[in-house]
Amino acid sequence: MNRAYKKIDQEDIEFFQSVIPKSRLFIGEEIHEDYSKDELAGVHRYPDVVVEALCAEEISKLLKYCNEHDIPVIPRGQGTGLVGASVAIHGGLMISTIKMNRFIELDKENLTLTVEPGVLLMEISKYVEDEDLFYPPDPGEKSATIGGNISTNAGGMRAVKYGVTRDFVRGLEVVLMSGEIIQIGGKVVKNASGYSIKDLMVGSEGTLGFITKAILKLLPLPKVAVSLLVPFPTLEQAVETVPLIIKSKFIPTAIEYMERRVIKNAEDFLGKKFPDASSDAYLLLTFDGNALDEVERIYEKVADVCLEAGAIDVFISDTQERQESIWSARGAFLEAIKASTTAMDECDVVVPRNQVAKFVKYTKEVESLVDIRIASFGHAGDGNLHVYVLKDQYSDEVYTQKLKEAFDLLYKRAAELGGHVSGEHGIGYAKLPYLVAQQGPVYMNLLKGIKFAFDPKGLLNPGKVC
Amino acid sequence: MNFEVKASSEEGYMEILVCIKQVPGTTQVEIDEETGVLRRDGVASKMNPYDLYALESAMVLKEKYGATVHVLTMGPPQAEHIIKEAYMMGADHGAILSDRKFAGADVWATAYTLSQGVKRFCKPDLIICGKMTTDGDTAQVGPEMAEFLGIPHIANVSKIVDVTRSNMTVEMDMPQTVEVAKVEFPCLITVEKGIFQPRLPSYKLKKSTAQLNVQYYAFRDLEDQDEMKYGLNGSPTQVKRIFPPVGNDAHEIWEGDSDTLTNQMFNALMRLKFI
Numbered sequence: 001m002n003r004a005y006k007k008i009d010q011e012d013i014e015f016f017q018s019v020i021p022k023s024r025l026f027i028g029e030e031i032h033e034d035y036s037k038d039e040l041a042g043v044h045r046y047p048d049v050v051v052e053a054l055c056a057e058e059i060s061k062l063l064k065y066c067n068e069h070d071i072p073v074i075p076r077g078q079g080t081g082l083v084g085a086s087v088a089i090h091g092g093l094m095i096s097t098i099k100m101n102r103f104i105e106l107d108k109e110n111l112t113l114t115v116e117p118g119v120l121l122m123e124i125s126k127y128v129e130d131e132d133l134f135y136p137p138d139p140g141e142k143s144a145t146i147g148g149n150i151s152t153n154a155g156g157m158r159a160v161k162y163g164v165t166r167d168f169v170r171g172l173e174v175v176l177m178s179g180e181i182i183q184i185g186g187k188v189v190k191n192a193s194g195y196s197i198k199d200l201m202v203g204s205e206g207t208l209g210f211i212t213k214a215i216l217k218l219l220p221l222p223k224v225a226v227s228l229l230v231p232f233p234t235l236e237q238a239v240e241t242v243p244l245i246i247k248s249k250f251i252p253t254a255i256e257y258m259e260r261r262v263i264k265n266a267e268d269f270l271g272k273k274f275p276d277a278s279s280d281a282y283l284l285l286t287f288d289g290n291a292l293d294e295v296e297r298i299y300e301k302v303a304d305v306c307l308e309a310g311a312i313d314v315f316i317s318d319t320q321e322r323q324e325s326i327w328s329a330r331g332a333f334l335e336a337i338k339a340s341t342t343a344m345d346e347c348d349v350v351v352p353r354n355q356v357a358k359f360v361k362y363t364k365e366v367e368s369l370v371d372i373r374i375a376s377f378g379h380a381g382d383g384n385l386h387v388y389v390l391k392d393q394y395s396d397e398v399y400t401q402k403l404k405e406a407f408d409l410l411y412k413r414a415a416e417l418g419g420h421v422s423g424e425h426g427i428g429y430a431k432l433p434y435l436v437a438q439q440g441p442v443y444m445n446l447l448k449g450i451k452f453a454f455d456p457k458g459l460l461n462p463g464k465v466c
Numbered sequence: 467m468n469f470e471v472k473a474s475s476e477e478g479y480m481e482i483l484v485c486i487k488q489v490p491g492t493t494q495v496e497i498d499e500e501t502g503v504l505r506r507d508g509v510a511s512k513m514n515p516y517d518l519y520a521l522e523s524a525m526v527l528k529e530k531y532g533a534t535v536h537v538l539t540m541g542p543p544q545a546e547h548i549i550k551e552a553y554m555m556g557a558d559h560g561a562i563l564s565d566r567k568f569a570g571a572d573v574w575a576t577a578y579t580l581s582q583g584v585k586r587f588c589k590p591d592l593i594i595c596g597k598m599t600t601d602g603d604t605a606q607v608g609p610e611m612a613e614f615l616g617i618p619h620i621a622n623v624s625k626i627v628d629v630t631r632s633n634m635t636v637e638m639d640m641p642q643t644v645e646v647a648k649v650e651f652p653c654l655i656t657v658e659k660g661i662f663q664p665r666l667p668s669y670k671l672k673k674s675t676a677q678l679n680v681q682y683y684a685f686r687d688l689e690d691q692d693e694m695k696y697g698l699n700g701s702p703t704q705v706k707r708i709f710p711p712v713g714n715d716a717h718e719i720w721e722g723d724s725d726t727l728t729n730q731m732f733n734a735l736m737r738l739k740f741i
Contacts (some may be wrong), residue, residue, distance in 0.1 A: 165596065229666060273663035292510070303669045315666035316554070319512045322666055 003458070005090055006070040008048040015086060016049060016093070019061045023098065024052040025330075028300035035094060040082040042345055042430050048086035049073060055183050056173060056212035059095060063210060063460075064179025068249040070460050073177070076147030077118065081152065081429030082346055087266040089463045092157040095210065097147050104213065110187045111218045112170055117147025118212050122127060124216070134221040136162035138425065140331060147211050153203030155424035157254035157286070160381035162219075164424065166202040173213035174201060177455040189217055200450065205426050208454040222288035224295045226254070228319040229326055230306045231279030234258055239357040241309040242380045245285070246353055248305050250298045255381025256284040256311045256330060257360070260404050266329040267341055269336035275325045279312055283380065284330060292318075336384075337375045345403055345430070349414035350384040350423030361418060363387050366409050372402045384423030394465035411438065427465045435466075478531035482650075483581060484589035485608070486517040486552060487543045489601040513548040516596025518555075518664035519657050523594050523626065525556045526662055534558050536588045540568060540579055546680050553675035554667035559682035561587045566600055568685070570698030572705075573602070577610035579696055582688040584615065587681065592634070593654040597622055605656070612654035619654040620647055635715060636671045644739070 006012075014411070016025060026032070036046045053059050066073050072092030079086050080104040083101075088094050101118035115127060122142035130133050133259050138156040139149060142430065148154075150172070155164040162168075171185035185191060185198035201208055207223060228392050232238035238257055245255060260280040267274055286304060287297040303314040351359050362378065363385075367374040373392055378385035389406045409436045411421060421427065422432045436444055447466035451458070491510035512714040513521075524535045531710035538543050538554040540563040549560035563583045571579060584590065605621065612619030627646065635648045639658055649655075651711075685696060694700060720730050735741045 204702075275663055275666050300669070307670070314669035316669055316672070319515075319667055321515050325663065326666075375711070379670070 005092060005459070005462070006271055007091070008071060008093065008343050012065075012069060012071065013049065016062065017050060018178045018364070019058055019065075020051045020053070021144075023053070024051040024194060025183050034079055035076070035096075036079040036087070038079050038086050039342075040084075040085055040288055040430075042085040043087050043089060045087055045089050045330055047089065047094035048091045050076075050096060051095045052096045054099055056170070056175055057333050059175045059212060060179045060181050061208075062093065063175055067179065067459060068442065069179045069457065070457065072459050073210075074461050075147070075151070075210050077148035078120070078143055078146040080141045081148065081428060081465055082348070083422070083430045085152065085426050085428030085461070085464050086148070087429065089429055092459075097145060100147075100212065101145075106131065106133075106252045106413075107187065108133075109378050111220075112171070112187050113216045113218055115146055115214055115216065116155065117150075117214065118145050120145055121149060128218055129221055131459045132197075132221045133218045135168060135218055137168055137436070140334060142331075146214055146216070148204050149452060151205050152424065152426040153381065155384060157256060157381075159379065159424075161251050161253045161288075165200060166189050168217045169198060169202050169214060170217050171210055171215035172198055172201055174209035176209050177457070177460045181212070184208075185215070203426070203466050205428060207451060207465050209462070210378050210460070224292050225286060225288045225323070226292075226295050226299055227289040227323060228281040228285040228287075228299055228303060228306075229276060229313040229315040229317060230285065230303075231276060231344060232281045232283065232310060232456045233312065234359055235281035235291050237310050239360050239380055241306055241311070242356055243354040244305055244309055245302055245417065246381070250268055250301045250303060252285040252299075252381065253288050254284070254286040254379070256378065257356075257380040258282050258284060258330065258333070258377050260416055261376060262333055262375055263329060263406070265336040265375070265406065268330060272325075273326065275317075275322070276315060276328050283311075284326065285381075301454065329394075333377050337388050337390070338421055340375075341373070341390040341392050343399065344388045345407070346425070347387040347410050347414075348384065348422050348425040348431075349387070349409060349411065349419050350382070351414055351419030352382045353381070355417040355419070356380050356383055356385065358413060359385060359419070364414050369409070370406045372399075372403050372406055373439060374406065407434070430463045430465055432463075432465070467590065469548075480527065480531055480592060481536070481590045482527060482533045482589060483536045483588055483593045483613070484517070484520045484552070485539060485595045486521065486537055486539050486600050487514045487592065487596075488512070488539065488541050488548045489514045489599055490528070504560075511544075511547070513551055514596055514599045514601075515661060516598055516600070516657070519598045519659055519661050521552055521555055521557065522662040523657050524592075525665065527626070527629065528556070536590065538563070538580065538583055538587055540564070540571075540576060540583070543682075544639070549680045550672075551667055552711040554669075555665055556668075557673065559681070560678075561683060562676070563683050565684040565696045566697075567693060568697050572701035572703035573604050573606040573610060574702055575696055575698075575700035577607045578614055578700060579680055579688075580607070581611045581614035582690055583683055583687055584611075586683055586687055591651040593617075593652075595654065595656045597624055597656045597658050608654060608656035614689060615652075616655070617652050617654055618649050619656075620649055621656045622658055623655045624658040624662070631683070638722065669681040671715045676725070 031050050037044050072090045074088045074094045076086045076094050076096045097118035100116040104114040104117045106113050123143050124135050136158045138158050139154040149165050152168045175181050263274050287295050287299045363374050373390040376387040389403050415438045427435050488511045491512045535557045537557045537560045544634050556595040598605035620638050622639045623636045627635040633650045638645050
């Protein structure tokens with residue numbers, strides 16, 4: 001959307017100051033560099049003003065004012081996104097939720113947790129697990145805010161068994177661009193009351209409304225979790241085993257695939273050895289349940305499936321130390337790949353699970369075709385792959401061109417296989433051209449119509465998603 | 467109390483014994499404030515994490531030089547679980563010292579019982595123990611056992627530098643220094659966390675060793691038949707009180723310009739032996 005927005009002037013700042021005290025308001029050079037980018041840093045732009053809001057009422061006043069004065073508003077959590085969704089690409093007012101980080105209510109009778117949007121994912125898991133409860137979505141970035149997770153419909157590894165963030169949001173409090181504060185959904189389990197605005201709000205990347213409260217669904221905490229690390233002779237064999245596991249009907253909580261060279265990056269990055277070095281390719285499976293023998297019975301069935309499919313062995317990780325030795329490496333993959341190169345961009349496509357092997361194989365072809373290093377790992381169990389195109393020694397110009405070539409090929413192939421542009425990182429600013437290319441005008445116009453219904457002036461996080 | 471060993475290393479083939487122990491599966495162990503006894507009921511158990519490093523050290527030596535790896539534990543029959551787990555990590559033979567007469571042993575009686583068990587079970591060139599257990603935390607059983615067997619021992623081994631037919635050279639991590647020492651076989655070492663990254667138990671080995679026997683030894687099987695040397699009877703230690711440790715969350719905040727901070731950080735890294 002190319003249009004002119006009002007540049008923030010002194011009068012606007014005075015209004016902001018009447019709502020937000022100076023200690024929580026930053027202008028121009030006071031703004032920390034972090035606020036000019038997100039985690040992948042592909043796009044840089046400083047907002048004109050950053051405020052740290054404390055409540056929906058403050059946000060309501062700010063949004064109403066900006067709506068009347070044509071000022072873009074960018075909601076912001078911890079800025080751990082990867083597609084530029086929280087970057088102020090048109091300048092304007094950035095409203096950070098990092099100080100809205102209170103736990104409001106743990107309702108044990110309804111198994112819900114009500115939180116403010118700035119609570120971190122890692123704080124949520126600790127908080128509920130201390131009560132023997134469980135919030136299953138577990139994206140790799142544990143320092144992300146729940147508001148950000150809801151805004152991208154973050155997935156994570158346990159999606160195979162439990163689903164994604166959308167499946168665990170029961171209700172939301174949202175401030176609309178007009179300044180109105182609305183309650184959506186609630187503690188109810190079922191809801192057939194008209195269009196599901198709640199589900200629309202989840203994954204809207206801050207373009208439809210400003211989330212100020214969330215009611216999350218919880219489950220009882222499974223008492224036992226065991227991981228299997230399964231080495232295969234080749235990556236293809238590893239990934240081709242995934243549909244066989246799904247078919248066995250013994251569904252793991254997570255199915256990840258990983259390559260030796262990415263594991264090596266993580267070893268270098270962490271200064272810690274991975275517990276196995278026998279192979280170039282691995283599947284990492286996790287099982288949970290309430291009793292060890294029950295979990296054992298299930299994982300042994302899947303272990304046999306893996307061995308029949310050509311796995312070299314199946315290693316069992318059943319204690320805290322063993323889980324840490326594997327999962328600390330898995331958790332460091334993104335940072336480790338980042339540290340192994342000069343710059344990178346990522347493709348977070350999702351394909352049907354029985355097409356994962358074809359797509360992974362294709363990334364290897366693209367690697368030699370375009371002559372650029374490509375690292376990948378991902379959620380083989382739900383078809384969501386994280387493919388990183390790495391700059392290494394290339395100049396900016398060559399890299400930009402090769403990156404485009406590689407991405408064009410990868411997104412095209414994903415679409416051919418019945419996949420979609422983003423599994424869990426969202427569209428933001430960076431992936432918009434690929435969404436447009438795949439979905440075409442009819443679909444994109446529907447998105448624009450929805451956007452118009454919520455934010456007719458197009459001021460809330462402009463330039464993102466549609 | 468001399469300990470005779472067959473000269474197996476002349477054949478280029480070592481006999482290695484790893485001593486292991488079953489400990490509570492979590493660090494959040496509750497202590498009965500009145501009796502001072504660990505509450506083990508309902509708590510899942512696991513192999514002492516330090517023993518995983520001992521076992522891995524043995525497996526690395528086995529892969530490099532050829533060896534038979536024996537594992538020995540003392541405990542109730544359910545400790546068989548960790549012997550089976552050791553099989554899944556590549557151990558060849560396992561034995562349990564299990565008898566009510568061994569119950570209530572302190573470090574002295576435990577070390578003595580184990581030393582008696584070793585004599586019955588195998589003739590190792592090298593005994594490897596974890597530095598300590600996570601439930602007892604004494605780090606004494608390994609060295610005491612070596613004393614009972616009359617063999618040399620080195621504690622806190624952080625690196626195996628070299629192994630020859632008749633001796634090995636290791637680095638031991640002392641409070642202020644790291645010392646390199648050469649020790650003749652037969653000997654005992656206790657290893658530090660991190661000496662090698664322990665391998666994970668193998669499902670293939672789980673299946674192939676499912677029928678592999680675990681040897682049981684009771685009091686009557688041991689050479690020394692003096693009951694007063696075992697269990698509570700043989701334990702000179704009187705436990706006065708057991709209490710949960712206080713968590714260590716010590717931290718320092720440094721301020722200053724980058725030169726000062728760099729120096730401070732450098733000195734701290736030196737002091738902590740990271741560099």
